[in-house]
Each structure stands twice: as structure tokens, then as C-alpha cells.
Amino acid sequence: MSVTGQFPAETGATGEFVRQKYSIRGRITADGSSGFPAQAGRYHLYVSLACPWAHRAIIVRRLLGLEDVISMTVVDPVRDERGWAFRDGPGHTADGVCGFQFLSEAYLLTDPEYTGRYTVPCIWDRETQRLVTNNYPDTTIDFETQFGAFQKPDAPDLYPVALRDEIDEVNEVVYQDVNNGVYRTGFAASQEAYDAAVHTLFARLDGLEERLAGQRYLVGGQLTEADVRLFTTLARFDAVYVGHFKCNLRRLVDYPNLWGYARDLYQRPAFGETVDFEHIKRHYYMTHDRLNPSRIVPAGPRVDWMAPHGREGLGA
Ligand SMILES: N[C@@H](CCC(=O)N[C@@H](CS)C(=O)NCC(=O)O)C(=O)O
The missing domain is CATH 1.20.1050.10 (Glutathione S-transferase Yfyf (Class Pi); Chain A, domain 2)
Known part of the structure; x- marks a missing residue:
């Protein structure tokens, strides 16, 4: 099993890691002017619980109480050359929305010519049957600023003007x-x-x-x-x-x-x-076989995330 494209496609002239540019950049808007209006039950978020970029969207969706507004499927955490896959397993499931086996199917339905990486997070639109975006910095900002009508009453303002x-x-x-x-x-x-x-x-x-x-x-x-x-x-x-x-x-x-x-x-x-x-x-x-060819997963570290932090009294 290998990971496509990690080396050398994402390696620059002096060996530095170069992240690919985002390629699907629709926006969801409260007024619908972008063609993707904020609506309950219309959009579906594909995530990996392993991925830090996807994790942002999971946290914000939860903080704002959007779980019943934007549905979500978690991919199998282990990715091979076919990209992210949907399977039943601990903490992940088959894709109940589109019945995809691989996330690549969502990308190729959106654009049959797509040649980029099949990344999470990405948002699927049930209405137009395509991906709206895989540009993660926009995803959380749109949840925060465009889904106001659907957020829970005491939702925090995570992006105050x-x-x-x-x-x-x-x-x-x-x-x-x-x-x-x-x-x-x-x-x-x-x-x-x-x-x-x-x-x-x-x-x-x-x-x-x-x-x-x-x-x-x-x-x-x-x-x-x-x-x-x-x-x-x-x-x-x-x-x-x-x-x-x-x-x-x-x-x-x-x-x-x-x-x-x-x-x-x-x-x-x-x-x-x-x-x-x-x-x-x-x-x-x-x-990442190149970094860990044995694929052995270490046991540790043993860390107490629930230990008191004592930061309640700190101000701005
Ligand atoms: N879409 C962004 C960030 C998201 C991202 O890198 N996600 C990773 C997981 S942490 C991914 O889905 N990678 C799939 C791949 O590279 O095949 C990018 O292209 O830089």
C-alpha cells in the first residue's frame, strides 16, 4: 500500500513540502447568492477524525449545534492508494448518503476531469449532486457566518466582526x-x-x-x-x-x-x-509508508487530558 503523490509531487526543489492548492471553492451563503443557499438537511460533510483540517469543521459544527442541519460521514482512518474509503468499523461507517465506497467518487461526479487529491473535509450538496467545496478554511467560516438561522440559540460567535x-x-x-x-x-x-x-x-x-x-x-x-x-x-x-x-x-x-x-x-x-x-x-x-514502513502504531503516549488546567481566571 502506498500513498499517491506524497513524494515527490509535493516536494519542492530543496526538499520542502509543498501543499497542493485547493480546487473546489464554492461558498454556502445565507442569501443563496453563491448558488448554494444555507439550508437544513441539504449539505453533507465528509470528514476523517484523524485529519486536523476536517476536525475543525467537526468541532465548529458541534459548538454551533448544527449536527441536525449538516449531516456527516466519517471515513476509514487508514487510506491507501485509492484514497479515503467508506467502511463500517470503529468510529466510521459506510456512506449512507450517496452510497460511495470511495471519496474519489464524490470528486469525479463533481468534475470528471478532476486530477487533484481527494481530500477531507469536503461538503456534498444533495440538491445539485456535487461537491460545494474542499477548501477547509472557508468551511468553518461559512458555518459560523452563513448558518446563523440554524445555529442553536446560545451558540458562541466564533468569528465576531x-x-x-x-x-x-x-x-x-x-x-x-x-x-x-x-x-x-x-x-x-x-x-x-x-x-x-x-x-x-x-x-x-x-x-x-x-x-x-x-x-x-x-x-x-x-x-x-x-x-x-x-x-x-x-x-x-x-x-x-x-x-x-x-x-x-x-x-x-x-x-x-x-x-x-x-x-x-x-x-x-x-x-x-x-x-x-x-x-x-x-x-x-x-x-504514510515512507515515514513508517512497518505500519506499527505506537502504544503511547499516556497523557492526562482531563487534569485540571487552572486557566478559568485568565482574562483577555
Ligand atoms: N484540502 C487541503 C487540506 C486537507 C487535507 O490535506 N486533508 C488530508 C487529510 S489530513 C487529505 O484528505 N489527504 C488526502 C490525500 O492527500 O490523498 C489541502 O489540499 O491541502
Whole structure:
């Protein structure tokens, strides 16, 4: 079994990991002006519980109470050269919506000429029988800003107008250095590319550690989209990135503030109950053959995510 395209198609001239550009970029809008109006029961989210980009959408859907509005299917965490597949198993199921066996079917029905990767998360439209988007940064923003009429009454405002500029700024550096930084480190194909990526990653984590010393959340005094985006990488850090991706200057548990912050979020159902360490570990260790040819999944780490975090009193 091998993973298509990871090497060398996603490797640049000096061995650096280059992420593919997103290719399906429809938007769902409250007023329907984009051609995809926000409606209950119309859209279906395909996710992997292992994938940090998909995990954002799962958390936001839950935080906003959109579970009955946007349905969801979880893929088998282990991916082979055919791409993500739907099967019944622990924490994942066959595709009850379209009866797809592979996620590729959704992409090829949308565009028979599609040549990109078949990625999660992506959103299927029952009405037009096509994918609306696989562009994950838009997905959570659309749930937050376009599905207002369908959110639960006490849903948090994760993308408040007054904080958007700061959230966007934080998201950009967190994306470059942390969310994608762990992939740049893990998939580096030269020592030089690895060295550059790993030091950039940890310099940014050091900065975030300082930022979170006196404030509970990344931006403003409230939970926002920025916290969701950082969390999904932190949740995977010690379980897979430290070992499998060689992000090992420090572990998450070595950063008192970041570790407390991650536990503070984890201890809320939308975060903790959507983390599946079995899917996470099985996916990374069993899918990237080049990095782990034995496909052995490690037992640890043993970490207490429910330990008190003591961050309740921190302000903005
Ligand atoms: N769509 C985005 C991010 C989503 C993404 O990378 N998802 C991964 C899982 S974490 C995936 O579905 N990969 C499938 C593949 O590469 O074949 C991208 O292309 O960079």
C-alpha cells in the first residue's frame, strides 16, 4: 500500500513540502447568492477524525449545534492508494448518503476531469449532486457566518466582526508555522528543509506559549475560530507529530501554558468528545509508508487530558 503523490509531487526543489492548492471553492451563503443557499438537511460533510483540517469543521459544527442541519460521514482512518474509503468499523461507517465506497467518487461526479487529491473535509450538496467545496478554511467560516438561522440559540460567535482582523492575522501565522508547519517538518525530504521547518515551528510555539501566559484564549477574551484552528494541531502533537513527524524539540506537555490551554479546550464536549486518538494514530502511522514502513502504531503516549488546567481566571 502506498500513498499517491506524497513524494515527490509535493516536494519542492530543496526538499520542502509543498501543499497542493485547493480546487473546489464554492461558498454556502445565507442569501443563496453563491448558488448554494444555507439550508437544513441539504449539505453533507465528509470528514476523517484523524485529519486536523476536517476536525475543525467537526468541532465548529458541534459548538454551533448544527449536527441536525449538516449531516456527516466519517471515513476509514487508514487510506491507501485509492484514497479515503467508506467502511463500517470503529468510529466510521459506510456512506449512507450517496452510497460511495470511495471519496474519489464524490470528486469525479463533481468534475470528471478532476486530477487533484481527494481530500477531507469536503461538503456534498444533495440538491445539485456535487461537491460545494474542499477548501477547509472557508468551511468553518461559512458555518459560523452563513448558518446563523440554524445555529442553536446560545451558540458562541466564533468569528465576531470586531475581532476578525486579529483572528485572520493569528490564523495566518498559526497556519504557516504550526498547522502546516508540522507537515512541512514531517514531510521534509532533505535535512535542510527539515531543519528550517522544525525551528520555525518551535519558535512559533514558544511565542504562543508566551501569548497564552496571561490570556485564556488566543484572541480577545472569548473562544474564537483561532482557538479551534490551533487546537486541532495541539491535540495531535504528542500522539503523532512528536514521533512520526519528528517535531521533537519539545512535547506539548513541556509547555505549561499551551498544555493548559489545550486541556481547557479539550475538557469541553465539542473539543474532547471529537478527538479520537485511535483514528489519529492509525491514520498517520498506517498511511504514510515512507515515514513508517512497518505500519506499527505506537502504544503511547499516556497523557492526562482531563487534569485540571487552572486557566478559568485568565482574562483577555
Ligand atoms: N484540502 C487541503 C487540506 C486537507 C487535507 O490535506 N486533508 C488530508 C487529510 S489530513 C487529505 O484528505 N489527504 C488526502 C490525500 O492527500 O490523498 C489541502 O489540499 O491541502
